[in-house]
Amino acid sequence: MKMIVAIIQDKDSAELGDAFTNADVRATKLSSTGGFLRAGNTTFLIGVENEKVQDVLDIIKETSHARQEFMTPPISMTADAAIQAPIEVQVGGATVFILPVEGFHRF
Numbered sequence: 001m002k003m004i005v006a007i008i009q010d011k012d013s014a015e016l017g018d019a020f021t022n023a024d025v026r027a028t029k030l031s032s033t034g035g036f037l038r039a040g041n042t043t044f045l046i047g048v049e050n051e052k053v054q055d056v057l058d059i060i061k062e063t064s065h066a067r068q069e070f071m072t073p074p075i076s077m078t079a080d081a082a083i084q085a086p087i088e089v090q091v092g093g094a095t096v097f098i099l100p101v102e103g104f105h106r107f
């Protein structure tokens, strides 16, 4: 069994949640915040049997879209505090970690 941790953009979370339900994939949705943009994103925790991992990855890939966002860099990131122009950042469709699961219990 594996635990898939998928960080996706809030805009895609409803569609991804529906896709998981339709595919009978059990998931937990957490509200999270990106460390760089400090904007809200969504983290799904999905516990799945090894043979279903690829199916889940396919669903995430189909549903998650990369987008361009703008952020104003903090003063510490700019050479000159007077230059505070927003920079364009490409936010990925999904950042996914796959972890081994030692145990799974439902009581």
Ligand code: 2BA
Pocket (backbone or CB within 6 Å): 007, 033, 034, 035, 036, 037, 038, 039, 041, 089, 090, 091, 092, 093, 094, 095
């Ligand atoms: P954020 O940390 O808010 O990052 C949003 C986007 O900003 C990133 O998109 C990346 O394109 C850019 N970015 C992040 N850190 C940067 C830096 N130090 N310098 C320049 N650009 C930077 P993604 O890579 O697609 O990441 C989307 C979100 O996934 C992240 O939001 C974060 O919440 C999560 N994430 C990404 N990599 C992670 C990792 N290795 N561990 C934990 N969470 C991660």
